[in-house]
Amino acid sequence: MALGTVSKVMNGIPVGEDYRRRVRQAAEKLGYQVNNYARGLKTNRTCTAALIVPSLSHPFFAALAHEVCQALTARGYRMIPFVTSFDPEAEQACIRMIRQNKVDGAIVLTYNPNLEVDPELPFVTIDRYFSATVPCVSSDNFGGGQLAAERLIERGCRRLAFLRTGSRVPGEADKRGDGFEGYCRSRGIPVESLRLNDGDGPELFAPFLRERMEGGKLALDGIFCSTDRLAYDICGMLAGMGVRVPEDVQIIGFDGMRKFGDADLYCSTIVQPVRKLAETGVDLLLAEDRSQLPAMVCLPVSYLPGGTTREPPEAGKELGRGQ
């Protein structure tokens, strides 16, 4: 049995049927497995992709990592996660480590606006558009904002507000507010906005709300928050102010996060298709012909009631779990 022919068998390259069987048998008996490192050295393909995220424990990133891992596994790839803790310098350091680690590509979700990516290495970004050469996959944030406005207005809201926190660096998620405000304006519904940044702390929303209290009642009847997390915090503040949700004011968040990862929603929300996001990212990353990939893929979002909106009777309560 010659080495070269054994290699062919292990790689599924046609070889004499009898020979093939004997090799397989011997491999089985000896517990032989191809050494991925030797193979990688020779072929320059490692069947490994990197995932760069700020954290693995925050629910959205955890869900994303989970789905990316599954999608890669399904394609015979492994995932190496790198966590940046929202630190732009750490993000750049990850890019360097990735070069060292000889991965075949990377899916990145970063907040460093001037990240230097290796033009040789396939990259896909999530929620952040870099350039036409780096495909970006994101939820339809603009459409999600519109959808939130539509749902609130359908449910009787006439004085709306948009609240956001998030990174200072511009990203696709900023379009949530744009879609929301645009829809409100097109329907002639008054809308206000308060856009803060992460460092600001959620307590800065309290003055905004307090200013809009008139005679013990809130002068708003619908609020769209840029994330479920923010919606949760706002609900807490409102409870402290004696404002009832959803009776006095209805609230819609964004993300579709669930308690314990798979139990109830935290609030009525615009759900991001996390699995689809991951699968699309992996597909774009691993596409054979990377010369003409779309610069941007926008995935449809959906609305799910989660207790912070007044639902029409026939709609029932929250419908189904999981995606």
Added chain:
Amino acid sequence: MALGTVSKVMNGIPVGEDYRRRVRQAAEKLGYQVNNYARGLKTNRTCTAALIVPSLSHPFFAALAHEVCQALTARGYRMIPFVTSFDPEAEQACIRMIRQNKVDGAIVLTYNPNLEVDPELPFVTIDRYFSATVPCVSSDNFGGGQLAAERLIERGCRRLAFLRTGSRVPGEADKRGDGFEGYCRSRGIPVESLRLNDGDGPELFAPFLRERMEGGKLALDGIFCSTDRLAYDICGMLAGMGVRVPEDVQIIGFDGMRKFGDADLYCSTIVQPVRKLAETGVDLLLAEDRSQLPAMVCLPVSYLPGGTTREPPEAGKELGRGQ
């Protein structure tokens, strides 16, 4: 400049100061980085560890993966996660893939009682004791159960119950109930138990609770649940039955999970030291002398009030966030 000497420089092996500087400079200019695959092929060390978990999106596993990733990164290692979806067969498949992937070790959290691990490869288990040759790191589940009992009794509870769901295969977590019951008995406080398995569905707890309703009041004043998730479900059921928490019955869960990963607790709880768990696991895995590792390491847990217990006035509300 000879190849071998360059290698020495890249590995920090002493070499002429002047020479070293020149090599570093050249490497910088050419963007040279050591090829990890060639190095791994030669040295048989890959600076990579595997993590086997049921999921990356469930909060506890997500937190664990996050901390393990950080701990490995700090030691110059990378993590390759494998997700098993609680499927024993998938768990075994992961063990096979790990062999193929030539990792230096693996941290595993599985539910396959008769997993065949490679005796050559360093293993560490979380929450499941396999054998004296495989170190197991877990929280002090027994002590946590005792602590829960102590806290409930301190707060005036005199009719206690322990509720659990979880995997059918025995693990360290089973000791939570043992510790709880033991403490109650030693204090002469009556205690009941209902131990179900994962497949059973949480609705099977409802009859247990309903049977203990006497004249619109629950004949229990303290409940210890094996996880925060179960405590959450039980709270929901009790609310549906008109029982108030913590006024009528006080509840303590186990895990210390937080909403959105870092916000409020779901309930008063026994907190697992997730970061310590991860760091200890990594330390054991990467120990130079693996010949005499402890077969078992138990990490201390702590109690944190989260709204489902009546706290003495001076204790204040929930103390501090994070670990």
Added chain:
DNA sequence: TTGTAAGCGTTATCAC
């Protein structure tokens, strides 16, 4: 201290 050469386990390119 520096340079040389063997070899790690593959795959790819040849003759056969």
Added chain:
DNA sequence: GTGATAACGCTTACAA
């Protein structure tokens, strides 16, 4: 269809 051989980029004795 099969078997020999070079090369992938590195580490590590060992020789200079």
